[in-house]
Each structure stands twice: as C-alpha cells, then as structure tokens.
Amino acid sequence: MLVHEIRNRTTAFGSFLEFIKSRFGPFKNKDIEREYRCADNAINTLERLADTFAPLASRAFRRRKRHSILEDQIRECLALQQAEIKKKNIRCRVPDSETHVAADPGEVDAIILNLITNAIYWLGDVPKENRELEFRLVSINNGDRVRVWINDTGPGLDADDVEKVFWPGVTRKPGGIGMGLTVASELVAAYGGRMSTKHPGTKGGASFAFDLPVRK
Ligand SMILES: Nc1ncnc2c1ncn2[C@@H]1O[C@H](COP(=O)(O)OP(=O)(O)O)[C@@H](O)[C@H]1O
Ligand SMILES: [Mg+2]
The missing domain is CATH 3.30.565.10 (Histidine kinase-like ATPase, C-terminal domain)
Structure with missing residues (x-):
C-alpha cells in the first residue's frame, strides 16, 4: 500500500524529469546538467527503495500461501x-x-x-x-x-x-x-x-x- 503510494509519486516525478529533458535537453549549462542528474538519481534510488520494500510492505495486505x-x-x-x-x-x-x-x-x-x-x-x-x-x-x-x-x-x-x-x-x-x-x-x-x-x-x-x- 505505502509502496504503491510512493511508486505513484516517483513515477510522476520521473515523467516530469523526462519531459524537461526532452523539451530543454541536452543541457548546455553545467549547473543545470548537474542538478538534473542529481534529481534523476534521487528518483531512481527512491524507486529501487520502494521495490526492495515491496515484499515486506505487502505482507499485511496479501493472503499468504503456506507451501x-x-x-x-x-x-x-x-x-x-x-x-x-x-x-x-x-x-x-x-x-x-x-x-x-x-x-x-x-x-x-x-x-x-x-x-x-x-x-x-x-x-x-x-x-x-x-x-x-x-x-x-x-x-x-x-x-x-x-x-x-x-x-x-x-x-x-x-x-x-x-x-x-x-x-x-x-x-x-x-x-x-x-x-x-x-x-x-x-x-x-x-x-x-x-x-x-x-x-x-x-x-x-x-x-x-x-x-x-x-x-x-
Ligand atoms: N555475495 C556477496 N559477495 C560479496 N559481498 C556481498 C555479497 N552479498 C552482499 N554483500 C555485501 O553486503 C552489502 C549489502 O548488500 P545488500 O543489503 O543486498 O545491499 P546492496 O546490494 O544495495 O549493496 C553489499 O554492498 C556488499 O558489500
Ligand atoms: Mg543487494
């Protein structure tokens, strides 16, 4: 549930970053390029974090099998x-x-x-x-x-x-x-x-x- 909520937001941010890049990239300004990469890395890390936690987070909501x-x-x-x-x-x-x-x-x-x-x-x-x-x-x-x-x-x-x-x-x-x-x-x-x-x-x-x- 929580993971899903986080995932929805990271996807929105990811799309936003993609949009910015397709519209204004490649960035000639080094500072902008660096800031962009920083934000992109942060989103990727958040997504991986959410994915890693998914099996734990879904425990309470899922019917588990026993075999x-x-x-x-x-x-x-x-x-x-x-x-x-x-x-x-x-x-x-x-x-x-x-x-x-x-x-x-x-x-x-x-x-x-x-x-x-x-x-x-x-x-x-x-x-x-x-x-x-x-x-x-x-x-x-x-x-x-x-x-x-x-x-x-x-x-x-x-x-x-x-x-x-x-x-x-x-x-x-x-x-x-x-x-x-x-x-x-x-x-x-x-x-x-x-x-x-x-x-x-x-x-x-x-x-x-x-x-x-x-x-x-
Ligand atoms: N098979 C392995 N051989 C060597 N080091 C390992 C191995 N598995 C785990 N490690 C060490 O344990 C750390 C933590 O692993 P993990 O919790 O899976 O996080 P991550 O894979 O993101 O680093 C690894 O970064 C590595 O230093
Ligand atoms: Mg690992």
Whole structure:
C-alpha cells in the first residue's frame, strides 16, 4: 500500500524529469546538467527503495500461501536471472532434492532473489573461469526446519562488514542502497528463522544462510 503510494509519486516525478529533458535537453549549462542528474538519481534510488520494500510492505495486505518447494523456487529465481548468469559465465548448482517448506512462494523468491542478485553482482569481480554459485540444504532441528546455504566464489565480504551487512543502508555497491539483506532477513525472521553469514565463506567467497519451517 505505502509502496504503491510512493511508486505513484516517483513515477510522476520521473515523467516530469523526462519531459524537461526532452523539451530543454541536452543541457548546455553545467549547473543545470548537474542538478538534473542529481534529481534523476534521487528518483531512481527512491524507486529501487520502494521495490526492495515491496515484499515486506505487502505482507499485511496479501493472503499468504503456506507451501512452496524450495528447490523449485531456487531454480525459478535463477531462471529469472539467466541472461546475467550466462553473460557472466556463472556456474550454478542446485540440489535435486525436493524440500517442502511452510512459506509463501513469493516471499521465498524475494529472499532468494536478493541473495542471488548480490552474488551475481559480486562474482563479476573475479575472473570468468572462477565464478560459481552453489546452494546447499541442511536439515536442522530434528527435521523441523531446513537451512539453506548459498555459497559463491566471489570476492567475499569485507571483514569489517560481517557484523553489519544486515543493517539498513550498509553497502559497498556503487549506487547500492544497502536494503536487500535487511529486507530478506526480516522476511526470514517472519518465519521464525534467522539469516546469517559465515566469514570466510565455504567456497572462498561469501556464504549466506537462512532457515525456514519444513512443511510436514
Ligand atoms: N555475495 C556477496 N559477495 C560479496 N559481498 C556481498 C555479497 N552479498 C552482499 N554483500 C555485501 O553486503 C552489502 C549489502 O548488500 P545488500 O543489503 O543486498 O545491499 P546492496 O546490494 O544495495 O549493496 C553489499 O554492498 C556488499 O558489500
Ligand atoms: Mg543487494
């Protein structure tokens, strides 16, 4: 709801900026050019912020489903990012088990997509032949919950960030907003779970984990 309200306004502002540019651009005056770019960046950031929060914000208004198959959701999310994965030559591994969890597929996607898009981005920092993204599932709490590990061979987290990556606004990505992991970990918490990271990661890069209730 709130996200929708924000989105309506940012779209209006975005259209206004487009109009100004088409009518008066390209700007010869450097100051105007700079101010315009500043406003354009601000709108883009606001839009991304609203999009990042959408899955959390809609929780209260949406009827949530209580069943998804983890491996299917993982494969779906990877398929969504396939173009980028191919372009960057990233090898992905997903277990061929079938784990039923008591969680909404849309929310599971939001959690996984955040982790995948981060990994894809940061894997760009290492040589092409060394780009791997691996999912591992571990049964915990006597089979009541499943822990999902996502390990990559990217540059990994900065040691200083290990404690802080889930805090809002922490980012090392140019133009990043640092809300992805915050929102993902809130969604996991809504299912009584926890998101964590291991440093150094299992495959030399970053490792993130989260757990969800198994559907019995
Ligand atoms: N797979 C990863 N490899 C290396 N660093 C990561 C990875 N995932 C997250 N990070 C670090 O955590 C920060 C926060 O991530 P996130 O909350 O998704 O925000 P953003 O992607 O906007 O930076 C990133 O900027 C990066 O420094
Ligand atoms: Mg992110």
